Amino acid sequence: MSKKARQREFERLTDSLLRMVGGSIDEKKKEDAKVVIGIGMGRFTSTSRLSSLHGTFESYFIQKARSLGYLVVGVHEFYTSKKCPTCGNFVGQAESIRRLYCYHCKKYMHRDVMAGHNIVNIVRSHVEQQERPLYLHPVDKDGHYPWLEHGCETAAQPRDAPSSLKQASSSGGRAGRADRKRRAEADGNAER
Incomplete structure (x- = not known):
């Protein structure tokens, strides 16, 4: 892709994103518009070993949005694809790596x-309370938030939710079926 073609594509994508918040690449943010743009700070690599354009576009977008008066903030992506945004519990992998299931909310x-x-x-919580939502903070191996007073507050989990990421991610697919079969056999042997 030539530099000119890439520039046009970046402009088109930036304009599309700014239109989502009522703006445009051709105009400054309206004074009364209350917009904060949150950008995940994850780093991506190309599987084909070619350079990824993700970082290049991200830099272009941030510079352009800020030049138009938008507040752009970086967001650490810790747990964002592992916990349900509705209930805050870990989710399990369903049929594919991109399809997840929340055991508490009962939804894909x-x-x-x-x-x-x-x-x-995360952005809303930072604006309103100046901190990240508690459910998106890391916990220690015992399920506690170590930085809280005495580190004794435990992350809540409903009874039917997986108790760990490992269990949540193994609950679907071939490995999940084998694990369920093994548990059923173990339960059957325990009853005898």
């Missing part, structure tokens, strides 16, 4: 859509 979600909702929750 696309991984990237869910991460987007969590990023919105």
